[in-house]
Amino acid sequence: MYSLSGKKVWVAGHRGMVGSAIVRRLASEGAEVVTASRADADLRDQAATTAWIEKTKPDAVFLAAAKVGGILANDTYPADFLFDNLMIEANIIHGAHKVGVEKLMFLGSSCIYPKFAAQPITEDALLTGALEPTNEWYAIAKIAGIKLCDAYRKQHGSDFISGMPTNLYGPGDNFDLNSSHVMPALIRKAHEAKLTGAKSITVWGTGTPRREFLHVDDCADACVHLMKTHSEAGHVNIGSGEDITILDLTQLVCKVVGYEGEIVHDLSKPDGTPRKLMSAAKLRATGWAPKIGLEEGVATVYQWFLANKA
Numbered sequence: 001m002y003s004l005s006g007k008k009v010w011v012a013g014h015r016g017m018v019g020s021a022i023v024r025r026l027a028s029e030g031a032e033v034v035t036a037s038r039a040d041a042d043l044r045d046q047a048a049t050t051a052w053i054e055k056t057k058p059d060a061v062f063l064a065a066a067k068v069g070g071i072l073a074n075d076t077y078p079a080d081f082l083f084d085n086l087m088i089e090a091n092i093i094h095g096a097h098k099v100g101v102e103k104l105m106f107l108g109s110s111c112i113y114p115k116f117a118a119q120p121i122t123e124d125a126l127l128t129g130a131l132e133p134t135n136e137w138y139a140i141a142k143i144a145g146i147k148l149c150d151a152y153r154k155q156h157g158s159d160f161i162s163g164m165p166t167n168l169y170g171p172g173d174n175f176d177l178n179s180s181h182v183m184p185a186l187i188r189k190a191h192e193a194k195l196t197g198a199k200s201i202t203v204w205g206t207g208t209p210r211r212e213f214l215h216v217d218d219c220a221d222a223c224v225h226l227m228k229t230h231s232e233a234g235h236v237n238i239g240s241g242e243d244i245t246i247l248d249l250t251q252l253v254c255k256v257v258g259y260e261g262e263i264v265h266d267l268s269k270p271d272g273t274p275r276k277l278m279s280a281a282k283l284r285a286t287g288w289a290p291k292i293g294l295e296e297g298v299a300t301v302y303q304w305f306l307a308n309k310a
């Protein structure tokens with residue numbers, strides 16, 4: 001058991017959807033939460049990041065800082081997705097080792113797994129096959145992050161762990177249609193179509209790929225749970241254990257938003273990996289389960305969108 005109470009906890013990436021959810025979740029842990037703005041330290045810059053860590057001396061770190069984006073952004077900016085993520089995680093993990101951070105949790109993504117991994121994907125499927133090309137740059141960086149944690153554990157005895165969340169959605173998501181993930185894109189498209197009275201909304205690809213979704217508040221809760229209870233090499237999947245086709249998700253979003261038009265497909269856009277359902281068994285065995293159902297989650301995010309973005 002690792003207690004966060006009274007600890008100085010750095011949430012790296014606190015302005016992102018996951019980082020901000022972890023900050024909200026930590027409010028009830030009795031920890032002192034510290035954050036670094038871009039002006040304090042550009043996390044891609046080793047000297048700046050090391051200086052900030054040495055000055056701040058956190059006891060624990062949630063490494064939620066990353067360059068993230070949807071299928072098109074990943075495919076369009078491979079150098080940024082590989083370089084930025086490698087630098088951020090190497091700088092933070094090495095810096096945490098230097099100042100003797102007691103516990104660090106690195107966050108990745110389900111795209112680390114082979115494109116055609118057996119479903120539901122268990123943790124041991126890592127590095128057993130070729131990656132999905134549309135996000136392999138991001139995936140390679142995230143695999144390197146897991147291996148960095150394992151290497152520092154093996155060589156230095158560092159208590160560094162890794163969690164791999166599934167496709168997340170929630171308040172504070174990116175709703176820009178060119179760079180967002182599918183959930184915020186669909187919410188925005190359905191909302192705007194409803195407002196303008198458009199006959200249809202356009203969904204990328206065939207609608208047949210299956211994806212697993214988890215509300216970011218559930219993810220943050222799982223992260224805090226693992227930080228407190230888990231200490232092992234390797235990584236843990238963080239998911240809901242259920243998946244849905246993109247077409248069914250679109251229909252669910254339309255229902256929540258109250259849009260009744262048609263759904264048309266833009267087949268010039270990529271489908272990406274056909275299915276990405278992770279096994280939730282390892283996480284469930286630690287005694288954790290998600291609390292927010294998909295329809296309820298989509299409804300709360302739509303309310304957040306209306307209040308903050310619409």
Ligand code: GDP
Binds near residue numbers: 182183
């Ligand atoms: P992925 O899980 O890495 O593929 O990331 P995304 O969340 O970007 O995409 C998931 C699936 O949703 C892919 O099959 C996309 O083609 C599909 N999709 C359908 N419409 C959209 C859209 O408007 N935006 C995005 N990002 N994906 C969409």
